[in-house]
Amino acid sequence: MLYGVSYYWEYQPFDRLDDDVAMMQQAGINYARIGDAIWSLCEPAEGDFRIDWLQRVLDRLHAADIKIILTTPSYAIPPWLHRRHPEVMAIRADGSPTPYGGRQNVDITNPTYRHFAERIIRLLWERYADHPGVIGFQVDNETGTVGAQNPAVIDAFTEHVKRRYGTVDRVNQLWGLTYWSHRLGDWADLWPPAGNTSPGYDLEWRRFQAQLTTDFLRWQADIVREYAGPDQFVIHDVVGFHGRSEADRYAIGDAMDVVAENFPHATQDGLAHPPVDGLAMYPANTTGPGAVQLYQRSDMAYGVKRKNFFITEMNPISIANSDNVFPCYDGQWRMAAFSTISRGADMVAYWHWHSLHYGHEIYSHGILNHDLERNRNYDEVAGIGRDLQRHGDTLTGLTPDSEVAFLYSYDSRWAMANQPPLKTPDGRRPDAGSYARIFDAFYRGFFDARAQAVVLRAGADLGDHPVVVAPGLYVADDQTLAGLADYAEQGGHLVLTFRTGYADEYARARWLRAPGRLREAAGIGYNLYSDLAKPLPVTGSGGLSIPAGAQATGWMDELVVEDEATEVLASYDHPHFGRFPAVTSHRFGSGRVSYVGTLPDAGFACSIADWVLRTSGVTPLGAGLPESVRFTRSTTRDGRRLAFLSNWSFDNHRLPDDLVAGTDLLADADVGPGRPVELGPWDIRIIAEADARD
Structure with missing residues (x-):
């Protein structure tokens, strides 16, 4: 089981690498993702490469037995690339270029952008891909096309339509272009998407946008795999839940070795079950509140390959902006971790280790706040880490039940x-x-x-x-x-x-x-x-x-x-x-x-x-239990059955002692007749069930 953080040594206000690594070790963290936004640090001017600093970070993490995923730094370009090659910027629907100053603002199909992105990726991978601490690679970050309508993109769409439909007459027929006198007489008549009103055209454009995203990630994955060893994997962190409109999680999953998704979730009353509606917090105000959000995200991720998945970003103190600071209630970090593991997560990782002291995401906090000291988030993360050190092998590779x-x-x-x-x-x-x-x-x-x-x-x-x-x-x-x-x-x-x-x-x-x-x-x-x-x-x-x-x-x-x-x-x-x-x-x-x-x-x-x-003959698990109590089952790699019992409320619950029999892994105690499961507020139990033949 991988358990860890995204780590940005380069963002720390002073060099505290040794302190950070020591605190990670104490918390049971065994994984770190690094490198996703280091392009301008590694190439501050065109052709001026400075990548030696990364050696010390990798060496120190490896010495602490913290496994590393190295990320291609392609989603945030350096200022010189925008200044010297403005053609790389995405053109918006109104014809204006996307201004510099954020991230994910380029046309990912642009050959100039791809030239420079490939150059920095190859430079880093030639130096660090075979570092003994690196177990895998992530390509780009939460990728989409940002709706780019650059002339070359529109031209590529025309070629895509030609390949898919063959003739303009077939396009006319299948898109119904007799309507409003839109029939094509020649491929040159295919208009840009900005003014389109045809549903058939719109659907094909959206399919094409998603294909561009997948093709871009596959292009990067192919580069990275040239350097990867037989035991190293390639992932991409998809925006979880319904995600970006121009990213197809199934197509991306086909191009990757392991499915990986980001899981920002509502906290505090936003995790209660039954859900508390009307909460003004992200993402409850966009995805809905309640424990259901974690299970649905997990079931969507597991279903991509019907295999175990990684959670590359989950809530530490808070996620999102300065007006959305909702640290978990005590126990909720623990519940989020183990409930997603119950549905097939083989990695739980927080975004990110420490809160930033500058930049757009100052208040999208890490595990450590701006004082960089221990806090209740860190203490709960460390408790999860201790349990995973004991039971991580058992909890890795679970097959969740699904009716x-x-x-x-x-x-x-x-x-x-x-x-x-x-x-x-x-x-x-x-x-x-x-x-x-x-x-x-x-x-x-x-x-x-x-x-x-x-x-x-x-x-x-x-x-x-x-x-x-x-x-x-x-x-x-x-x-x-x-x-x-x-x-x-x-x-x-x-x-x-x-x-x-x-x-x-x-x-x-x-x-x-x-x-x-x-x-x-x-x-x-x-x-x-x-x-x-x-x-x-x-x-x-x-x-x-x-x-x-x-x-x-x-x-x-x-x-x-x-x-x-x-x-x-x-x-x-x-x-x-x-x-x-x-x-x-x-x-x-x-x-x-x-x-x-x-x-x-x-x-x-x-x-x-x-x-x-x-x-349908399905008897749901936990029928008759209190509404806030959820009961799910999974099977371990060696065929044992695990029962997960969780309480998404402030109430205390004593469950019937004939509900499940076995060993409570987290409490090291037997449960069953005469030994009922006790669930405190925001509490979760994992029961290794006794074999019915015993």
Whole structure:
């Protein structure tokens, strides 16, 4: 298990390398990521290379048995590169160059930029790649294209479209360019993206932007692998959760040896379960609060390769800006670490070691505050380090349980960003984040129902998961939809939502009664739908128990039952919309397809998920436990079963002594009959379960 920090010796106000390393050792830190923003230090003027200073940092970390990931310093360019070669800067949609003064402000396809980036990378790697302390490499940092619309990028897009579609006539057909007299007569007629209004064009442009990001990272990875030894790996730290709009975590994961993601999360009451809504803190105000955020981030990362992943950045004292300083409550750093490990993390690392004394991120604090002394963050990190020193081998390489597979579709996300089905919650504008909002509502519903999940790319092999959920799968080809129908027919329980199956792979509305290719499997159809100007109350039937006050929000499909085997599970309490089902379920072959025609609020979503799980023969772990207590399971590399019990509240809980039997790894105590698990406030326990055969 790797446990550590991003370390910036070069940012310290004075040389305290020995003190830093000694404090890391005392905290059980065994990993450091370095080098991501050192270009101007290593090359202060063009061709003036000064890289000897890095030797001492690497040597000192290695002497302390702290493993090192060396990062290519390409995401923040030195001033001389901007001044002498202004053509490297990204051109914005309005035609103006991105000004210098920040980071990630270049056209990553620009050959001049790539020449100088490759030169500094090769210089550093020739010197340091085989350093005995370096176990792996990170290429760039949280990469995207920053929406660059440089002439060469637009020209490359035209070439991309030529390769993908072949002829202008095919583009005209598939993008529907007869509309508004946009038909192309020649490839030269393909206009720049800044003025585009065609959904087909927009979707292809977004796909192209994501491909540029992946190609850039693969280009760097190929350079780095020329110097890598057989035991060294290559990673890239993807912006976690829904991440950058021009970065496809699955495509990037295919290009890397290990999946790595950054996990900024809400803290304090922002980690409580049930979630406390309305918190004015990052990222709760953009991603939603509650313990669910850590589990969803983890399940998304694990699902990229269905393998263990690294967390390259997690909250120390605080993350973000000077107005977002929310240090964890005692115990929350510990819970964040072990809950993500329970879902497959093989590295937990904090961004970063010490708080900066200058620059944009002065108040995006490290583990040490500006006084560089011990504090309660450091003390809790050290406690985690001691536990990982004892049990890290056991906790490395875990396979988390999952009864539910969620399907994630970048195409649907991009298409909904262009033509959102939902308004923002205040009703003032289209919600470009509609896809994430739909996805998150259903993930949270199943989390609240105590399901264990994994998030797979749309079109992936669904394995033997008893439940598959396809939230907002708006853009999909016939093969993908046929695969979902086949999954249900062969015995699985498929959950569809509004907008699923509505458009084809070119973002064209299908000329079939919705939900298109899934209509027969779902046993329902519809040809009208409506945004909801206000939430509607709902009532349950057919075994679906809906809590009082539950609501349908945002949208509703005017569903019509088309097969006598289709059950109506929920309806709207409304004089007009009351005639249409809100939720249906249809037996199909050996399985079942359930359809949710609206965006359920939290209580409604949980009741749907609970019904789906029960109907699918899944008994969620921890049913009947206090709401703040979560229970998940994983399997170790040698086949042992681990139970993780966590309490996301200030309450104390004594759990039933027949819940789980075995050894509490963190407390070195037996649990089971007569020895119940005691959970204090913000507490987590890891139980190595007794073999049922004993």
